[in-house]
Amino acid sequence: MLNDPAKSVSPRPFLKWAGGKSQLIGQYIPFFPQEFNTYYEPFLGGGAVFFHLLPPAAVLSDINPELINVYCCVRDDVESLIELLALHQEKHDKDYYYWMRSQNYQTSLEKAARLIYLNKTCFNGLYRENSQGKFNVPMGKYKNPQICQPDLLRSVSEVLRSSKIQVSGFTEVLRWAKKDDFVYFDPPYYPISTTSNFTAYSRFAFTEVEQVKLKDVFVELTSKGVKVMLSNSDCEFIRELYRDFPSDEILATRAINSHGSKRGKIKELLVMNY
Structure with missing residues (x-):
């Protein structure tokens, strides 16, 4: 009753998650690196990018x-x-x-x-x-x-079997990622208004200080030859932080806002070091 053996279901995100990237994958595809070794996703959430790439080796983590x-x-x-x-x-x-x-x-x-x-x-x-x-x-x-x-x-269970899954903060990726690995960062976004100031999906707040620390990790990974992609708010603060790296605008749908009239299309920023 619960399972139809004839039915084939492709792995995809099994959790709904604020800021999930399932609807944006089509816009991300042109920017993924063509080749990489181990894949790292330190802000796992719903894991939409992982389930799209289905890399043979991955380290998935979240705080x-x-x-x-x-x-x-x-x-x-x-x-x-x-x-x-x-x-x-x-x-x-x-x-x-x-x-x-x-x-x-x-x-x-x-x-x-x-x-x-x-x-x-x-x-x-x-x-x-x-x-x-x-x-x-x-x-x-x-x-x-x-x-x-x-x-x-x-x-999902099948594709996760080749992955290492661990509780850790985003800075831990510096200990593991090597040249030609690929890291995708999807942090809590920098708030672009008082009504979008929602940066704590857990009791661990993600402050402006954390955003700066994340940029420093981005820079250090770059110096090690690691391929890095990051998504965040399209705003002056984030653009200034990553001004030395190529970026592109992504059009996303905002689903969570305290005012229904302010839900809708909004620009996000995709930053890369390659």
């Missing part, structure tokens, strides 16, 4: 331990995870959502299933934590949320 736990569980024990998600699918309603949101599970699989469940049923698929690290997004208005997607999860 959010809950997110990394989900990827590890999908890779290492996808069948047990599917069983838990099927139970959540059966029980889902408003009361169950808020009960699940309040839970503090101890096992890796239970934590992973909880995050996927909340991600598929919360408002806009937005991952947000308060200062205590507790998920605090209200329930979304979905008629039939796809909480359990066995075929997709199995295909």
Whole structure:
């Protein structure tokens, strides 16, 4: 019932994620390097670029331990995870959502299933934590949320098996990336207005200081011969930071804003060192 063996599902992002790049991949394709060795994605999120490139060797990381736990569980024990998600699918309603949101599970699989469940049923698929690290997004208005997607999860599990997945900050890439590797940075974007000042998808804020530190990492990787691509807001601050590198404008759709009238097309910046 949960799985149709005749059905082939290509691996793709299985989480909805604020700032996810699935809709932008078509615009990114001309800018990806033609050849590289190991692929690194230090701000993993939904992993849209990874799932497009499907590199034979990858190091996927994020500072959010809950997110990394989900990827590890999908890779290492996808069948047990599917069983838990099927139970959540059966029980889902408003009361169950808020009960699940309040839970503090101890096992890796239970934590992973909880995050996927909340991600598929919360408002806009937005991952947000308060200062205590507790998920605090209200329930979304979905008629039939796809909480359990066995075929997709199995295909994702297959392609993740050749990847190293770890909790780490973006500066850690300096320890591992070598000449002719490829690093893609997709940090929380620099806010271009007070209403877009949303830089903390977790309790770890990404400040202006962090943006400058990221630029320094970009420069150091460049000096090592690593190929680097970065996406960020198209604004004076980011353009000035990366003024020594080629860049291109990307037209994106803004889905998260406190004012509905301000959601829509917006320019983003794609920066490269090659």
